[in-house]
Amino acid sequence: LQVDDLVRGAGSERALVLRDYIRDSSAVATAEAALSELASDRLVDLAAIANVLGLGVYDPSDLDRMIQPRGVRALSLVPRLPWNVIKEITSHWENLADLREASVEDLQQIEGIGPYRAKLIRETLENQFSMAATGIVGW
Incomplete structure (x- = not known):
């Protein structure tokens, strides 16, 4: 078991x-x-x-050399974020570091992302980053 x-x-x-x-x-x-x-x-x-x-x-x-993730795993932790939106986001930004720099307004430019979803994505990425920085979780 x-x-x-x-x-x-x-x-x-x-x-x-x-x-x-x-x-x-x-x-x-x-x-x-x-x-x-x-x-x-x-x-x-x-x-x-x-x-x-x-x-x-x-x-x-x-x-x-620096090998950076695209952000698929990080975005998979955003509540109720469909796979097709995750694919759109990761095709728009080169890597997770660039995605973390995206503003709510930048995220809203992606089809399927409105103000609420953009804010949720932004907050989730910020929370993940702060938890990783403090050592609470590792990425």
Whole structure:
């Protein structure tokens, strides 16, 4: 039962992580299959995982460059935010850092986002950032 509890939701979290770092949605299924085929010792190899995600890691020093999420996981935590709106937002901003800088007015420019939803997105992202900064949660 404990293993079931730990594993439940892991698939959806994995899918969100893949979508956070892979821009081409058609490549997500391929990456997921490639991750499933990795040997257990390669699952802890960050370079191998980065290459599966298409991040172009050729040398371990390549891992030192900044690799930023698009914000898919962060937006998935916004209450009642539909997937099609999440896709629109993440296609409009390059990465999560840029998205965090977006104002309520900027967010309202996206189809499907009105004043209430824009404010909710803005507040959720601010809360996530402040909790991560204080060490309450890690991203």
